[in-house]
Amino acid sequence: MTRKIALAALAAVVVFHVIVFIEFGTLWVGALAGYQELLLVFAFLLPTFLVHAPLARLFGADRLTRPPATVKALLEGLCVVLVSLVFWVVFFSLPQHYLVPTAEITPKALRLSLAVSAVLSLFFYYFVEREHSRQHLQQEVVRVAELQKETFQAQLEALKNQVDPHFLFNSLNVLGSLIHLDPDRAVQFLSQLAEVYRALLDTGAQPLVPLRSEMALVRAYASLLETRFGEALRVEWDIAPAWEQALVPPTAVQMLLENAIKHNGSTPRKPLHIKVSIADGMLVVANNRQPRTGAVASTHTGLRNIQRRYHHLTDRLVEIVPTPEVFVVRLPLLTAPAA
Known part of the structure; x- marks a missing residue:
């Protein structure tokens, strides 16, 4: 004006x-x-x-x-x-x-x-x-082209992480052990592994997905991790059903779980705690910090990717709050765009 x-x-x-x-x-x-x-x-x-x-x-x-x-x-x-x-x-x-x-x-x-x-x-x-x-x-x-590029990059990174030889090797080892020890859990593990891939493919090229869809992927992925790590990993959920229709960039929450696993060690005596919750219109992913004894190379590509995608979608910022005790990331929950 x-x-x-x-x-x-x-x-x-x-x-x-x-x-x-x-x-x-x-x-x-x-x-x-x-x-x-x-x-x-x-x-x-x-x-x-x-x-x-x-x-x-x-x-x-x-x-x-x-x-x-x-x-x-x-x-x-x-x-x-x-x-x-x-x-x-x-x-x-x-x-x-x-x-x-x-x-x-x-x-x-x-x-x-x-x-x-x-x-x-x-x-x-x-x-x-x-x-x-x-x-x-x-x-x-x-802006749309850049957002699509970031989305494709996120999906590529997620798929690369899932088909990473270490991931497959560890998953197949877990599956092989479960087949002899607990066939029912082996079937469940295989079903969860398929669910992870199905959820990744379902997101397609969408810049935003309902939180319900993202959580289906994250819960399946977390279940795989819990089966693999046992008592060394504990994932806690606090997501009210009222937020299921809110929108988030696809694979964003899953990438944060990967980030926590990658940079933190865990044992049954000192388990890694990851909590996924909602507070003040933000989806919060927090984990206790237990840096690995061996140096882990980090390019922060995952966090930067998430930040860039949000930059194209909204003025609200991704909040990253590292402290000596915990590492917290807050993702803005978006509403569906007007038709």
């Missing part, structure tokens, strides 16, 4: 003095009363500029797709001209009649004024508002 007011004021001053120069050969009006028409020019341009934005949205690339491009362009220009003529009458002609009743307007001057107002409106529409809309559309295209 402030931008439009400033633009209308600047344009009004320029147009007014150009007209004065053409008519009188000078930029100085002389009498202060003469500047009443400057206010009228501003009163005409301001609503004209304000209505240009909704017109640009109406005729944007994703609207009015049925008419041919040529017809659509003609309709767009006609609408701009008609709006300018209506505003010229309402905000310039009628006020001028009452504020400057002594002014004599010849038919030629009237036609010229109408033509100038229409040309001005078309000029500012196509070279200011449409250009602004085009740039905004380009920014949206870039």
Whole structure:
């Protein structure tokens, strides 16, 4: 709004003095009363500029797709001209009649004024508002492309982690042991492993998924980890059903569980505790810190990936709170976008 007011004021001053120069050969009006028409020019341009934005949205690339491009362009220009003529009458002609009743307007001057107002409106529409809309559309295209890239990267990282030779080796070892010791648990373990892959594939290229879907993946993945680590790992859940429809980037929570396992050691006497809960509209993943004795190389790719994806989706920030005792990550829970 402030931008439009400033633009209308600047344009009004320029147009007014150009007209004065053409008519009188000078930029100085002389009498202060003469500047009443400057206010009228501003009163005409301001609503004209304000209505240009909704017109640009109406005729944007994703609207009015049925008419041919040529017809659509003609309709767009006609609408701009008609709006300018209506505003010229309402905000310039009628006020001028009452504020400057002594002014004599010849038919030629009237036609010229109408033509100038229409040309001005078309000029500012196509070279200011449409250009602004085009740039905004380009920014949206870039934002969507970047978000899709981040989503694909997250899915790739998740799949790479799942098919990592160590993961497969450990999972198959656990499965082999369970087949002899506890066939029922072996069947359950295999089912959970399949569930992890199915959940990963189901997310597809979606930038956001319901928390319910993400938790189905995370619970299946956590169950695999608990089977593998036994008493050395404890995962606690505190997710109210009311939040199941909230949205999160796919695999974001699963990546945080991977991060906790990767950077922390655990034993039955000193188990790794991971708690997944919701507080203040944020999904909180917290774990006690038990750094591994051997150095673990970390590029922080997972956390950066999550942060970048949220950056494309919302102004709300991912909160990372490391302390000597615990490592906490808070993910904003988003609402479904309007249709």
